[in-house]
Amino acid sequence: MQLVYFAWVKERVGKSEETLHLPEHVNTVRELLSYLSGINEIYAHALAEPEKLRVAVNQTHVKLDHPVIDTDEVAIFPPVTGG
Amino acid sequence: MQLVYFAWVKERVGKSEETLHLPEHVNTVRELLSYLSGINEIYAHALAEPEKLRVAVNQTHVKLDHPVIDTDEVAIFPPVTGG
Amino acid sequence: MAHVSVQQADFDVGGEIEALKEGRTDAGAFVSFTGTVRDMDGNLKSLTLEHYPGMTETELARIAGEAERRWPLLGCRIIHRFGTLAPGDNIVLVITASAHRRAAFEAAEFLMDFLKTRAPFWKKEATAAGDAWVDAKTDDDDALEKWQS
């Protein structure tokens, strides 16, 4: 899985993208966020407030119960503030 | 009183402006339109459909019961179509 | 504060927006409306706009003042042309500036709705079939109602 981060999520994670091998028990966006938070303190801090996070799978906005598979590009970012 | 006409009212009256001495019994816009219609066939035709006419007194839109006096500038025209 | 112009000459939309933006950093939102001569079925030769000199300027300034009273505008421009115009030509320009987009959008729409029913302009269309005055639309009267409150 390709993971990409933007704005303060990127700053907290400390990188803009990374490749992850998705464990078998991780099947939704919610499970992915939970799994990442368990990796270490850095991810735990970056993803601490799920209500302030938004997720896109393959460049489309999705909700927390959206399925994810290993070939997806998953982006994690704060609510957008363009315009 | 200074009378000014626009658009098809002007074309039907056959002039763009004229000066009129206001008879004493003419005190409102409605009475003015009625008085003008009685002058001759030309005015009668031009002002035949009061619901299609709009009036401004001293360059301000007014209703039919608005008072008029001899020193007023009264404009008679169709509903506006600018913009 | 509003800038109002009634003129025969064309206007430059980009230049007018620039003039309103010039040197200011407090407005984040600029809305423009440009109305042009529309040729619905390819028969229009020209459009002639007559107006009521004096009252036109007064009425446009009054409409602009009303918009400024209702919304926190940082700028407002209205330009309306008169004379004979060709299909595609500019007729009217309204620009509003505000800190926030909602106010700029609403004020611009309000200005156009009021201008359409209150500014003393009359359109006459010239087609191959002859000349005809354009009828007022009841739509335009209806549009006004939403601002009554």
Added chain:
Amino acid sequence: MAHVSVQQADFDVGGEIEALKEGRTDAGAFVSFTGTVRDMDGNLKSLTLEHYPGMTETELARIAGEAERRWPLLGCRIIHRFGTLAPGDNIVLVITASAHRRAAFEAAEFLMDFLKTRAPFWKKEATAAGDAWVDAKTDDDDALEKWQS
């Protein structure tokens, strides 16, 4: 049909409206919205816009397509800048063209409301006190609701 651009370079509002008008006489109404960098209290040094290349273009095209589905638009342009901008600089431009003003106004407002909540851009402000990411406004989510029907 919509023209969408995500770019670092500035845009020319007048030129973009001209490009949409060019050669057409069927559209009578053009609405533009220009969003600029607003400096509320004179403390802003610069504003940096980050975005999600690829998704940004896709999302803007999707938003434009939705507007074209809802209103009889004859043209539609969206330009959004990224990178570091100064107070007063242009950020975003939306232009709509239609036969009638109501459709052009509503579609432009719709485009901005959707763009504000769906286009993947993030603003960071640099002030004397340091850098800070701009928080999303609940206003913007509320603005979306009026288009649900």
